[in-house]
Amino acid sequence: MKIFTVENIRLADEYTIQNEPVSSIQLMERAAFNCAEWIFSNCKHHTKFAIFCGTGNNGGDGFAIARMLYLKGFDVDVFINKDNLKFSDNALINYKRLKEISRISLKDFHETSQYHFDEKTIVIDALFGTGLSRKPEGIFKKVIEILKTKSNPKISIDIPSGMFADQIHDENSIIFKADYTLTFQFWKKNFLHPETGSFAGKVIVLDINLSKEFIQNASTDNFVIDDEIVRNIFKVRQDFAHKGTYGKSIIVGGSYGKIGAVVLAVKSALKTGSGLTFALAPNCGYETLQTSTPEAMFINGGEKNIQQIIAQKDAVYVIGPGLGTEKDIEKALLEFFEDYHSPLILDADALNIISKSENYLKLIPKKSIITPHPKEFERLFGKTANSFERLDLAKTKAKELEIFIVLKDHHTQVVTPEGKVFYNITGNSGLAKGGSGDILTGIITSLLAQKYTEEEAAILGVWLHGKAADFAAEKYSKEAMQPTNVIDEIGNVFLYLNKKATTQL
Structure with a gap:
C-alpha cells in the first residue's frame, strides 16, 4: 500500500x-x-456517543457520522464551538442536516467539563483533519486536554486532532490520544513512528474507493507492507525441487555463553525453508548446536569464539548473532571481507565491529542487508534527534553505501538504496525480548539463499517475522510468548501464505 x-x-x-x-x-x-x-459493528456494548466536531471537513465527517449513528439507534451528543459557526462548505451541509434531527443534542465546547461521560459513552474526535497546519489553541486545546483525562474509549476520525500527517510535532503540542483511528484509504506516515503513532492507537484503514487509476499512477517512495505486496513477492515451493534448489545458508556467530543466538538464527533459517543450513560457530557450541538443530551442519570457527570465517562463494552468509567484538573476531571479519564480495546479512556484533571505523563501513559488499536496532544504528552512523531524522539518515546511508537497511522499530522500516521505504505493520511488543532479532536475521538469510532478491528478502522477512509473532501472541500473550514460540509459528505463516496463493489461482 502506498503512503x-x-x-x-x-x-x-x-x-x-x-x-x-x-x-x-x-x-x-x-x-x-x-x-x-x-x-456499529465494533462498539455494540456502548449506547452513547459524544462527538466533537470542528469547522472543517473533519467536522463535516463528524456531523455525518453523528446522524448515521443516531439513525442506527444510538444516543448522540454533538459538541461544537458555538462562538464560531463558519464551517467549510461540506461541513455546513452536514451541520444543517444534523440540525433537522431534534433528538440530537448540539452542545457547546464550554460544556465539556460538566458533561457526564458515563461508562456507556464513546468519545469521537472530529475536530481537525489532515489539513491542520498549526497546533491547537484556545478552546480547542482546552477541549482536547479535558478529553485526555477521560477513561472512555476514544475514536479519532482520519487522524487524531493536533497531529500532523507528514511531520513530527514539537514537544509542547497538544494531541488527542485515540484508542482507534479510522483513517481513509491510506496509512499516514505519522501513524508509523513511535513519537507520533502512539496517539493513533489501533489504526483501521477504511477503503472509500478513491480512484484506483490515480493511486496506481501517483508516485511515492513510502509504502506499507500489506498482503498485496507480500502476495506479489511470495513464491510457492515447487514440487520438482531438491535441497540445492533452495540455497545454502551459513549463520556465523556465537561465543562462549552466547551460543543461543546462533541456535535461534539457525532454527529460523531452517523453518523458513533454507535448503542447506550451516552454523559456523566456535567449538564450545558444538554439542548445543548439534543437539538443538540436528538438521543443520556445523563448521568449527574457533574454540571459544570465532577465529576464522571461511568464505564459500555459493552460500549466503549472516554474520553477527552472539559473535562478540574482541580483536581476534574483528580480525576474522575483516579477513572474510577480503575474500567475500556477494550480498550478505550483517547484524548485532558484526555491526558493532563495523561501527569502530568509517573505513569498515566501506567493506560491506554492495546490496548487502544490515539489520540494526536504533542503538546499533546510532553507533554506525551517529545520533539523531528522533525516528524521523533517523530514517532520513538511513536513506542517505543506504544510497551512499548501496545497501539495504532494515531499521528495527515497532514498525520496522526497510530502506532501499534507491530511497524507498517499506514500513512493516505486522508484529507486536511481545518481540521486545532478547533473541527476536536473531530470528529475523535467520529468516532473511534463508529467503536470500532461496533466490529472493535482496529487497524481496528484507520485505518478506520482516513481514513474516512479525506475522509469526502475531500468531504467537494470540496463543501465549505478548507477555508470555518467547522467541522460540515465534519460530514455531513460522510454519503457520507459510500455511497462511500458501492458502492465499492457491486461492488466487
Whole structure:
C-alpha cells in the first residue's frame, strides 16, 4: 500500500471527484458511512456517543457520522464551538442536516467539563483533519486536554486532532490520544513512528474507493507492507525441487555463553525453508548446536569464539548473532571481507565491529542487508534527534553505501538504496525480548539463499517475522510468548501464505 502525503491525498480526492464522477459531499458521505458501519459493528456494548466536531471537513465527517449513528439507534451528543459557526462548505451541509434531527443534542465546547461521560459513552474526535497546519489553541486545546483525562474509549476520525500527517510535532503540542483511528484509504506516515503513532492507537484503514487509476499512477517512495505486496513477492515451493534448489545458508556467530543466538538464527533459517543450513560457530557450541538443530551442519570457527570465517562463494552468509567484538573476531571479519564480495546479512556484533571505523563501513559488499536496532544504528552512523531524522539518515546511508537497511522499530522500516521505504505493520511488543532479532536475521538469510532478491528478502522477512509473532501472541500473550514460540509459528505463516496463493489461482 502506498503512503501518500497530505497533498497527494488531496489530489486523489479531487481526481476521484472529477473522474468518477462523484461530488465532494457524496465522497464525505461515503467516508462517514464507512466509519459509522465500523463503529456499529465494533462498539455494540456502548449506547452513547459524544462527538466533537470542528469547522472543517473533519467536522463535516463528524456531523455525518453523528446522524448515521443516531439513525442506527444510538444516543448522540454533538459538541461544537458555538462562538464560531463558519464551517467549510461540506461541513455546513452536514451541520444543517444534523440540525433537522431534534433528538440530537448540539452542545457547546464550554460544556465539556460538566458533561457526564458515563461508562456507556464513546468519545469521537472530529475536530481537525489532515489539513491542520498549526497546533491547537484556545478552546480547542482546552477541549482536547479535558478529553485526555477521560477513561472512555476514544475514536479519532482520519487522524487524531493536533497531529500532523507528514511531520513530527514539537514537544509542547497538544494531541488527542485515540484508542482507534479510522483513517481513509491510506496509512499516514505519522501513524508509523513511535513519537507520533502512539496517539493513533489501533489504526483501521477504511477503503472509500478513491480512484484506483490515480493511486496506481501517483508516485511515492513510502509504502506499507500489506498482503498485496507480500502476495506479489511470495513464491510457492515447487514440487520438482531438491535441497540445492533452495540455497545454502551459513549463520556465523556465537561465543562462549552466547551460543543461543546462533541456535535461534539457525532454527529460523531452517523453518523458513533454507535448503542447506550451516552454523559456523566456535567449538564450545558444538554439542548445543548439534543437539538443538540436528538438521543443520556445523563448521568449527574457533574454540571459544570465532577465529576464522571461511568464505564459500555459493552460500549466503549472516554474520553477527552472539559473535562478540574482541580483536581476534574483528580480525576474522575483516579477513572474510577480503575474500567475500556477494550480498550478505550483517547484524548485532558484526555491526558493532563495523561501527569502530568509517573505513569498515566501506567493506560491506554492495546490496548487502544490515539489520540494526536504533542503538546499533546510532553507533554506525551517529545520533539523531528522533525516528524521523533517523530514517532520513538511513536513506542517505543506504544510497551512499548501496545497501539495504532494515531499521528495527515497532514498525520496522526497510530502506532501499534507491530511497524507498517499506514500513512493516505486522508484529507486536511481545518481540521486545532478547533473541527476536536473531530470528529475523535467520529468516532473511534463508529467503536470500532461496533466490529472493535482496529487497524481496528484507520485505518478506520482516513481514513474516512479525506475522509469526502475531500468531504467537494470540496463543501465549505478548507477555508470555518467547522467541522460540515465534519460530514455531513460522510454519503457520507459510500455511497462511500458501492458502492465499492457491486461492488466487
